[in-house]
Amino acid sequence: MATVNPPAQPLVAIRDLQVSFAGVPALRGIDLTVAPGEAVGLVGESGSGKSVTWLAALSLLPAKARVTGSVLLAGEELIGAPPARLDDVRGGRVAMIFQDPASALNPVLTVGRQIGEALALHAGLSGGALRAEARRLMELVGIPDAGRRLDAYPHEFSGGQNQRVMIAMALAGKPDLLVADEPTTALDVTIQAQILDLLRAVRREFGMALVLISHDLGVIAETCERVAVMYAGRIVEEAPVAPLFGEALHPYTRGLVGSLPPLDGPRRRLTSIPGTVPDPRHLPAGCAFAPRCPVASSGCRETDPRLAAAGEAHRVACLHPGAEAAVPVPAAAATLAATTATPAMALTS
Numbered sequence: 001m002a003t004v005n006p007p008a009q010p011l012v013a014i015r016d017l018q019v020s021f022a023g024v025p026a027l028r029g030i031d032l033t034v035a036p037g038e039a040v041g042l043v044g045e046s047g048s049g050k051s052v053t054w055l056a057a058l059s060l061l062p063a064k065a066r067v068t069g070s071v072l073l074a075g076e077e078l079i080g081a082p083p084a085r086l087d088d089v090r091g092g093r094v095a096m097i098f099q100d101p102a103s104a105l106n107p108v109l110t111v112g113r114q115i116g117e118a119l120a121l122h123a124g125l126s127g128g129a130l131r132a133e134a135r136r137l138m139e140l141v142g143i144p145d146a147g148r149r150l151d152a153y154p155h156e157f158s159g160g161q162n163q164r165v166m167i168a169m170a171l172a173g174k175p176d177l178l179v180a181d182e183p184t185t186a187l188d189v190t191i192q193a194q195i196l197d198l199l200r201a202v203r204r205e206f207g208m209a210l211v212l213i214s215h216d217l218g219v220i221a222e223t224c225e226r227v228a229v230m231y232a233g234r235i236v237e238e239a240p241v242a243p244l245f246g247e248a249l250h251p252y253t254r255g256l257v258g259s260l261p262p263l264d265g266p267r268r269r270l271t272s273i274p275g276t277v278p279d280p281r282h283l284p285a286g287c288a289f290a291p292r293c294p295v296a297s298s299g300c301r302e303t304d305p306r307l308a309a310a311g312e313a314h315r316v317a318c319l320h321p322g323a324e325a326a327v328p329v330p331a332a333a334a335t336l337a338a339t340t341a342t343p344a345m346a347l348t349s
């Protein structure tokens, strides 16, 4: 008789995560899993809830946030976990880096001291071993003259180098998951590419999972295996990179993909999705995207669709998945998943 392997336990399993601030919804029921070693991209317009998802998962939101639902890390519930346990998880099994490394680093402490603090806390190192490991991490993330620069302060580093330092600090705890929230948005284009290369390299080296939060589908296509598209506090589509670019089903995703410039052929004007994201205090009835949707029917203004299977590992929340939209999915975008170029992207917000 054939044996069936049980599905591997996800590293992170988020179920029905809901967040509101003073009664205003920010997340309206997020379901998302990350497998060990997997790279998942989270994309969506400003305010869609990308950052809040992971801040809530790691209990980093201000106390006024009301958080419900479940976030399992290797089977352990993080929502409502004791603060001491969360301190171990943050910077240990799960590390997070942000858009602006300068504001995440302490300006009055040397970078060596800051990496050292992370190593003392999460790797239990001290003395010479700690300094040697801090230097090794600085070298690993590509800071030249690492031994000397351990004694430098963040203002003596460029933005890209400070992001490298943040990545070194994140690696101090040998995390199983690195959440990178717009890690390259504040950097110029050449440096962006270098930091993405570094993230890919350290992911390989450490075998860790990566969640990459970005406005830029191109960046996600180059770095991730799977993509979740967020809109107004929900995931509206989720799929491996190739089907998401080649066969997007949600009209919002089709609009995002349609706004990517072609990588070959003549340049054309970027399209953008008309309209703006709804005010979370006054969400429309039915589907939150319906007011901007080129294929919305009257049913879409009444029924709020939830994510449902639409193929292997492909889920979509839409009453008319794949319906021909005014913004077609350009064939060029389908090639994007296989390329390493970094296209720009137009998003209205």
Ligand SMILES: Nc1ncnc2c1ncn2[C@@H]1O[C@H](COP(=O)(O)OP(=O)(O)OP(=O)(O)O)[C@@H](O)[C@H]1O
Pocket (backbone or CB within 6 Å): 021, 025, 026, 044, 045, 046, 047, 048, 049, 050, 051, 052, 053, 062, 215, 280
């Ligand atoms: N501390 C807070 N207090 C009140 N509302 C908040 C707070 N943090 C986030 N929000 C709200 O939660 C919603 C989701 O915000 P979030 O930062 O997750 O969006 P995002 O998709 O990450 O956007 P961006 O790409 O601009 O970072 C937004 O409506 C935002 O205004």
